[in-house]
Amino acid sequence: MNAPFPAPSPTESTVDAAPGAMLTVRIRRDGGFQAFTVARRPAQTVLDVVTEIQREQDPTLAYRFACRVGMCGSCAMMVNGRPRWTCRTRVAAVAEGDGLTLEPLRNLPVVKDLAVDMEPFFAKWTAAHGAFEPGAVPADDFAVVAPESPERRAVDAGIECINCGVCYAACDVVAWNPDYLGPAALNRAWTLVNDVRDRGQDARLAAVSGDAGCQSCHTHMSCTEHCPKALAPTFAIAGLKRATARAALKRFGAQAFRGPSGRRPS
Amino acid sequence: MSAGTRASPLPRRVAARPHAGFAAALLHRLSGIALALFLPMHFIALGTALQGADRLESFLGLTHNGFVRTAEWGLVSALALHMVLGLRVLALEWFATAERTALIVSTCVATALAVGLLFLLGGA
Numbered sequence: 164m165n166a167p168f169p170a171p172s173p174t175e176s177t178v179d180a181a182p183g184a185m186l187t188v189r190i191r192r193d194g195g196f197q198a199f200t201v202a203r204r205p206a207q208t209v210l211d212v213v214t215e216i217q218r219e220q221d222p223t224l225a226y227r228f229a230c231r232v233g234m235c236g237s238c239a240m241m242v243n244g245r246p247r248w249t250c251r252t253r254v255a256a257v258a259e260g261d262g263l264t265l266e267p268l269r270n271l272p273v274v275k276d277l278a279v280d281m282e283p284f285f286a287k288w289t290a291a292h293g294a295f296e297p298g299a300v301p302a303d304d305f306a307v308v309a310p311e312s313p314e315r316r317a318v319d320a321g322i323e324c325i326n327c328g329v330c331y332a333a334c335d336v337v338a339w340n341p342d343y344l345g346p347a348a349l350n351r352a353w354t355l356v357n358d359v360r361d362r363g364q365d366a367r368l369a370a371v372s373g374d375a376g377c378q379s380c381h382t383h384m385s386c387t388e389h390c391p392k393a394l395a396p397t398f399a400i401a402g403l404k405r406a407t408a409r410a411a412l413k414r415f416g417a418q419a420f421r422g423p424s425g426r427r428p429s
Numbered sequence: 430m431s432a433g434t435r436a437s438p439l440p441r442r443v444a445a446r447p448h449a450g451f452a453a454a455l456l457h458r459l460s461g462i463a464l465a466l467f468l469p470m471h472f473i474a475l476g477t478a479l480q481g482a483d484r485l486e487s488f489l490g491l492t493h494n495g496f497v498r499t500a501e502w503g504l505v506s507a508l509a510l511h512m513v514l515g516l517r518v519l520a521l522e523w524f525a526t527a528e529r530t531a532l533i534v535s536t537c538v539a540t541a542l543a544v545g546l547l548f549l550l551g552g553a
Contacts, residue, residue, distance in 0.1 A: 382454065382518050382521055383450035383451050384521075384528075385448065385451070388450070388530065395525070401522035402525075404522060405522075
């Protein structure tokens with residue numbers, strides 16, 4: 164891992180409950196909360212709990228998961244008011260008393276119960292020019308990128324994102340301004356800004372500027388504190404702020420010294 | 430991802446738990462507004478000097494009022510708070526310093542209160 168930020172939750176208890184203990188799970192659905200009771204088990208994850216409820220108590224409960232090992236990023240939901248990946252979150256670490264409150268991810272429209280529509284999240288990924296732009300003409304040769312170069316290290320710091328949406332749900336700015344691109348899309352844009360092979364930098368920097376872009380970040384650090392992969396989107400967004408400021412200064416300098424027509428004043 | 434299902438637009442139904450970073454941004458904003466509101470009064474006070482020392486002295490006489498003195502203490506504290514929280518943001522954004530947010534924000538608030546206390550002890 165090249166992430167610059169330490170792994171979260173070192174102080175959380177992971178002691179399992181006594182045998183025979185029960186867990187009360189409140190799940191937000193249909194505009195209210197529905198309560199379920201599930202047995203506590205050793206090394207039980209929050210995803211285990213939801214799966215047990217869905218398979219043994221209420222097959223109509225909707226939720227989403229795939230890999231169960233923290234790779235796919237599809238099982239995130241709000242656990243006791245905080246966004247978390249549920250497959251790697253142990254009940255013993257987050258249960259408050261014998262209770263657990265589960266809600267769909269914040270800042271995203273609900274499809275049903277705990278499943279949210281990720282479409283706005285991925286649309287913003289596209290809007291932030293989150294795809295590699297090779298340019299009109301293919302490069303003549305392979306690009307040589309030294310692993311220790313500052314650009315490559317900046318890419319490494321943010322490249323492990325699994326698109327789980329936890330940072331997006333944690334972000335207060337997204338809650339206030341639904342158009343805000345959000346930490347994940349901006350983090351992706353920053354990895355591409357540092358990709359020396361990319362040929363779409365001007366358009367990308369323009370896309371991540373403005374009211375819905377990196378300048379709107381209030382540095383609450385919520386994304387960085389909640390990221391299950393211990394990435395630091397706050398620092399990626401700060402990098403974008405510096406890069407967009409440099410680009411604006413360059414434009415301003417070009418206009419001031421060459422004039423709007425691009426020619427130097429005589 | 431929506432698999433053809435129409436999702437209900439309820440983006441703000443869940444409130445996040447309050448946290449230190451949010452508190453820092455809120456305090457930064459409120460102290461900034463307080464300072465911005467103070468500035469016109471500050472310029473009015475300075476402007477009275479143009480009309481002679483007596484006008485300035487009579488205007489400064491207002492500062493003996495208890496309410497104004499309390500407001501002055503609040504302003505000094507707000508200035509200190511705004512500065513230390515701004516330094517925190519600069520450190521985060523320019524140097525990418527990993528921080529323990531709750532500890533740093535608490536330290537910022539404590540620093541501002543200490544500066545306010547020093548102002549009071551200084552015979553304000």
